[in-house]
Amino acid sequence: MHDRVVHAPLYPASPLTYPVPVAAFADPSMTATSPPVTLSSRVAISDDVLVQDVGGEVVLLDLAGERYFGLDEVGTRIWALLPERSDLDGVHKTLCEEFDALPALIEDELLALVARLTDAGLIRVQ
Numbered sequence: 001m002h003d004r005v006v007h008a009p010l011y012p013a014s015p016l017t018y019p020v021p022v023a024a025f026a027d028p029s030m031t032a033t034s035p036p037v038t039l040s041s042r043v044a045i046s047d048d049v050l051v052q053d054v055g056g057e058v059v060l061l062d063l064a065g066e067r068y069f070g071l072d073e074v075g076t077r078i079w080a081l082l083p084e085r086s087d088l089d090g091v092h093k094t095l096c097e098e099f100d101a102l103p104a105l106i107e108d109e110l111l112a113l114v115a116r117l118t119d120a121g122l123i124r125v126q
Contacts (some may be wrong), residue, residue, distance in 0.1 A: 001111055037115045039089040039107065041080055042126040049122050051079075060122055069120065074099070082123065088114060 030044050050061040058076040060069045071079055077098070081091045088110060117123045 035113050037088070037118065037125055039092055039111075040087055041114070042087045043114060043118070043123045044126055045083060045123050046121060062120065062122060064121060067120070069117075069122065074109075074115060078110060 015026070046064075048062060048064040050063060052059045052061070053076075056076065058071045058079050060071065060079075061067075062069070071114075074097060078091065081094055085091045085094065092103070092107055092110055095110060096103050098107060113125065114125075118125050
């Protein structure tokens with residue numbers, strides 16, 4: 001089964017937006033059961049994820065759950081930074097240098113996306 005991807009921001013006025021799967025809101029199996037995500041968290045990308053670049057944005061295919069997830073330009077940048085940085089603080093610092101937004105807002109958006117990716121089984125918090 002494939003989930004439809006919603007192209008809507010988490011926060012209407014947020015300069016950082018990314019799509020999230022509809023199932024992330026409706027599927028009880030995707031409730032937060034992961035460890036809390038903080039800037040000191042380290043993450044690893046699941047082996048069951050295929051990544052495809054489509055016009056500068058990324059589509060993630062969860063092989064285990066047979067679902068796909070879309071990331072917009074900002075989400076794609078976050079995805080690219082995850083394996084390059086030792087922890088989310090490094091990702092946060094890079095995003096603060098690259099985007100014209102308040103660091104607290106960038107932190108909120110980053111942690112929210114990482115929590116959703118973790119709950120979907122696409123990444124693991126270490």
